[in-house]
Amino acid sequence: MKKIFLICTLLFVSNSVLNAQVTLCLGQDATVCAGQTVQITNCSGGGPVLGSGITLDNATTLPQLSDDMFSALIPMGFSFSFYGTNYTSCVIGSNGLISFNASNANSGCTWSLVGMGTLPNTTLTTARNSAMLFYSDINPSQPPIGPIKYQTIGTAPNRKFVVLYESVNAFQCPNTCYYGAIIFYETSNMIDMMIGQKPNCSSWNGGLAIQGLENAAGTVATITPGRNNSVWTANQDGKRFTPVAPNNTSNYSVATVQYYTVTSTSNNSIQWASTAGGLYPYNNGVLNITTVLPGTTGYYLTATACNAAVGGVSDTTFITRQVVAGTATAVTDYCFGGVGSATVNPTQGLAPFTYTWSPGGQTTQTATNLVSGPYTVHITDAMGCGANVNVNVPNTNATFSGSSTLVSCPGGSDGTATATMTPPLGVVSYNWYDAGGQTTQTATGLTAGTYHCVVTTSQSSGCTDTVEVVVSEIPGMVSTIINQQNVTCNSANDGIIEISVVDGTAPYTYSWDNSASTGPLANDLYAGTHTVTITDANNCVITTTATIGEPSALKITSLTPDTIICPESSIVLNVQGTGGNGSQYYTFTWKENGTIIGTGASITVDPETTNTQYCVELTETCGSPSTDSCMTINFPTKIIPNYVSNLPYSCLPGEFIFINQSNNSAEIDSVVADFGNGDTRIFYGNSDLTYTYMAPGVYTISVITTSVQGCVTTNTFPGIANVIANPTADFTMSANPTTIFETVVKMQDKSSPGVVSWTWSAVGSNPNSSTYESPTFHYPEGVVATYTIQLIVETAEGCVDTIERVLSVNSDIIFYAPNAFTPDGDEFNQTWKFYVSGIDEYNFELMIFDRWGEVIWETHDPNAAWDGTYNGKVVQAGAYSWIARVKDIYSDAKKTFSGAINILK
Incomplete structure (x- = not known):
């Protein structure tokens, strides 16, 4: 959209028109003047139109x-x-x-x-x-x-x-x-x-x-x-x-x-269309445009089929309507003196342009020396399209104005007043009747006030006026503190005062009583009151005063007190401070006996010696004076664990008391003792250690002692406990069990080595005791009994052991068997009956054989008797052999008995 701005009146009157019709083939473009008509014809003859489509005609x-x-x-x-x-x-x-x-x-x-x-x-x-x-x-x-x-x-x-x-x-x-x-x-x-x-x-x-x-x-x-x-x-x-x-x-x-x-072409869907959205009949390929639309409009052939767009079928002819237009401005004529002018500026059309002004006939773009009134200019562009533009040159009387300069300082008298006629027509005269009758255009040496001047011209009696001028004082300077910052660090000199000055007459000069600055900002100020003197270009003077503060001095308010810790321990030291600009700017620097070891509000230390001094210095980023404080860490008296045994050695079980002879034992909190056999126990306080060993050996004890301060010390006591093994008492007998016929039994010592003393007890024997290493005991014959025999052995160290064994005196095996019997059917001696005692009845076997070794009778019953038969018949008279196998009821020993039987008839 174009906007037209006019100084004076602008009137667009009309466009000139060329009436000739423009004839084009589809695909050709043209620019026409407003009012011309256009005819577009599909000249392709069925071929493609500039490559955009094909129409089969x-x-x-x-x-x-x-x-x-x-x-x-x-x-x-x-x-x-x-x-x-x-x-x-x-x-x-x-x-x-x-x-x-x-x-x-x-x-x-x-x-x-x-x-x-x-x-x-x-x-x-x-x-x-x-x-x-x-x-x-x-x-x-x-x-x-x-x-x-x-x-x-x-x-x-x-x-x-x-x-x-x-x-x-x-x-x-x-x-x-x-x-x-x-x-x-x-x-x-x-x-x-x-x-x-x-x-x-x-x-x-x-x-x-x-x-x-x-x-x-x-x-x-x-x-x-x-x-x-x-x-x-x-x-x-x-x-x-x-x-x-x-x-x-x-x-x-x-x-x-x-x-x-x-x-x-026979497809009814073909029709003319425009880019402006218009649709027109195909009309045998001819489109007549009676009114050309403003701007540029495209015209082309299009088609649809199958309920869908199938595209344009031709190239496009673009028609651009040429518009010639312009704006005109006028310069005012004063007092009908013929000093006006008018200028036309083409806004549309094809350059170069020609101009004709009416009335007057001037042919330039600007017509000059015009008396006020209406004028028309005709613009023609390079295509011959034209338009008229109307403009009115107004008339006005001369304008009269006044101006002044300010009085430099309040109460001064260096102001001026000036009267002006615009435009100045002819010879202009001035009369400042209330400014001492001065007759120049500018009256000088004035104080603040209102003054009048009569202005006249020789050219026109109607161009005269009285001008009133007000002379004012320059406002006095006013200073404002726009930036004031306290000293950043205690005792520093970086305080800031910045002032802003208005009114008065620039430039200003500045003089600070406690700063080297010569500008509106002083940034080297200590804490205190400061004054700046401001002088403007007219030597007017004012002063401004402000007070600068500073942060409080740095101070350590809290530090870990003197402390006792274990030599192997570490401790966290903490510190707090105040003053300055706040803790976010603090730096705490720690020293150990004068050597820097780190920074921070807390630090972990592990002193190597007692009476170690730690000092911390507080500083801050801006550089306030530092402060420090110190504390001391000491070690407690070291506990050296020491234990002695109450016995040089002990037989099993080894019961010992290990007596606590450690220094500073009153400060022992606990003792962890490893007794050298995989057994570890905890004892509290400074008590002695008691322990019983259940296995022989020489034992080393290791202890870990923890003090009431938590300090840990260790010690080892090699071979502090000697546990001697007890002897093993043992013996054998020359016969056990023995029989009632063999009651003299010899003892044979089988004890472990190192035995030096034997004490025998044999109740029922004669003798019934002995101190020999391997004595012989006599028990009553013919008596079945059991006897307890005890042996006590002792080593040179006094370690003893006791064993008891039982001697069994059993009845011997007795087997009686007849060597003949008479199974002849009378009442006497009809069976072979044997007699046996002292055997295990459940482990008995007896077999009788004929001369050929065939078993003819067998029994497992020690109480059985043979009737002389084999398979239900009495065997022939003669000799038969037998064999018996038995087991001792006491010793499980097996014995075999055999013999012969004679059957008599």
């Missing part, structure tokens, strides 16, 4: 093809090379493909693509030697019927053969139609495929479709990516298939190109 409509059919042989009008073979005709398939197989003319066009796979392949014969725009199941006979058209356009050698599928419906998919064209180029042998609208008919043929080329053998194909017997859609989509070279069509490449619309 003389297309042949195929006789309506039925579903799934090829047309008759169609002449192309020129020779076209396809996969190395030249063709001058082709057949058009109802299913969206062009075939170069003449044998397909008037034959079926396969519709089913399901299971056919991708190209190239030899199975789908319909696709061989064809260019496929959108090969799928479409039906030109499906109402509403959409035609298939073709036309050869252009001139040799650059003709094109165009086939247009104009809103052809899909089979079994109502209201779903296809719009597209395939263009074959003469000489270059290129093929363009332009799809205005290709939907998806998923309910039939699986929605499958193919776009691309395939050779006659079905072995080479160039297919648009994503469109090789797959489901896809397209709208205003352009693809170009380019051979290896114009003279080498053995193979092709495919690329996406700018889509352009192909249509026919």
Whole structure:
């Protein structure tokens, strides 16, 4: 949007007009003057208009093809090379493909693509030697019927053969139609495929479709990516298939190109349109524009099909309406003296411009020496378009004004007053009647007040006036403290006072009583009161005073007191302070016996010796005077653990008391004792250590002593406990058990080595005691009994051991067996009866054998008797042998008895 600013009145009156009509072909642009008319004609003759689209103005409509059919042989009008073979005709398939197989003319066009796979392949014969725009199941006979058209356009050698599928419906998919064209180029042998609208008919043929080329053998194909017997859609989509070279069509490449619309003049959807949104009838390709719109407007042909936009079909003609316009400004005429002027400035139109002013006839951009009144200027641009601009030159009397200079300082008398006539016409005279009658334009030496001057001119009696001028004093200086900062550190001199001065007359000078500064800011001030004197350029003087403070002195308020710790321990020392600018700026520096060891409000120390002094110095970043404080750490008297045994040695069990003879034992808190045998115990306080060893050996004790201050000391006492093993008493007997016939038994000592004393006790023996190492004892004969024998042995150290064993005196085994008996049936001596005693009745066996060694009688019963029979019959008289095996009831010893039996009859 343009904004026009005028000093005086501006009136845009009119544009001049050229009435000639402008005639253009579609695609040509023009600039016209307002009021001209324009006629645009589609001059393409059916060819493309500046490359923007193709309109078939003389297309042949195929006789309506039925579903799934090829047309008759169609002449192309020129020779076209396809996969190395030249063709001058082709057949058009109802299913969206062009075939170069003449044998397909008037034959079926396969519709089913399901299971056919991708190209190239030899199975789908319909696709061989064809260019496929959108090969799928479409039906030109499906109402509403959409035609298939073709036309050869252009001139040799650059003709094109165009086939247009104009809103052809899909089979079994109502209201779903296809719009597209395939263009074959003469000489270059290129093929363009332009799809205005290709939907998806998923309910039939699986929605499958193919776009691309395939050779006659079905072995080479160039297919648009994503469109090789797959489901896809397209709208205003352009693809170009380019051979290896114009003279080498053995193979092709495919690329996406700018889509352009192909249509026919018989298509009612073609109409004129403008970029301003207007739509106009096609009118046999002629558009008459009676009123050219302001600015630039494009006009073009457009089309729709299949309920979708299929794009513009032509280039665009842009019509620009040329507008000439301008603004004019005027300079005022004073007292009708002819000193006015007017200037015109073109705002629209094509330079260069010419100007004609009326009245007066001046031809420059600015007309001068004008008396007040109305004027018109006519502007003509380089195209001959023109416009009138009106302007009025006003009149006014001269203006009279006054001005003054200020009195320098309050109460002064150096002010001035000036009277001015604008413009100054002729000879101007001045009379300052209340300023001492001064007659110059400027009256001087004035104090503050109001003054008057009569101003007259010789040129016009009407141009006179009295000017009133007020002379004021320069306001006195006023200073304000705008920045005041206390000293950052105690005793420092970085305090700041900054002042701002207004009024008076700059520049100002500054004099500080306690600073080297000569400006409005002093930044080297100590704490205290300070005054600055300000003098302005007119030597007017004022003073300003302010007081600067400072932080309090640094002070340590808290420090860890003198402390006793263990030599091996560490301790955290803490410190706090006040003063200065606050703890965030503090630095605490620690020293150990004068050596710096670290910084911080706390520090961990581990002194190496007692009576170690720690001092901390407090400073802060800004440099306030430091302060310090000290404390001392001492060690307690070290406890040296010392224990002695109450015994030089001990027999088992080794019961010892280890007497505490440690120094400073009253400060012992606990003792951990390792007794050298894997057993560790804790004792509290300074008590003695008591312990009983249950195994012989020489033991070393290790102790860890902790004091009441937590200090830990250790010590080891090698061999402090000697535990001597007790002897092992043992002996054997010459016979045990023994029999009532062998009651003299010898003892044999089997005790461990080192025994020096034996004490025997044998109750029931004669003798019944002994101190011999291996004595003999006599027990009563014929008496079955058990006797306890005790042995006490002792070593040289007095260690003893006792053992008791039992001697058994048993009855001996007695076996009596007769050597003959008479099993003859009388009442005497009918069985062989043996007698046995002193045996284990459950371990008895007796067998009788004949002369051949055959067992004829066997028993395990010590109380049984043989009746002389074998298998129920009395054996023959004669000698028989026997054998008996028995086990001693006391010793488990086994014995065998044998003999012979004589059977007498």
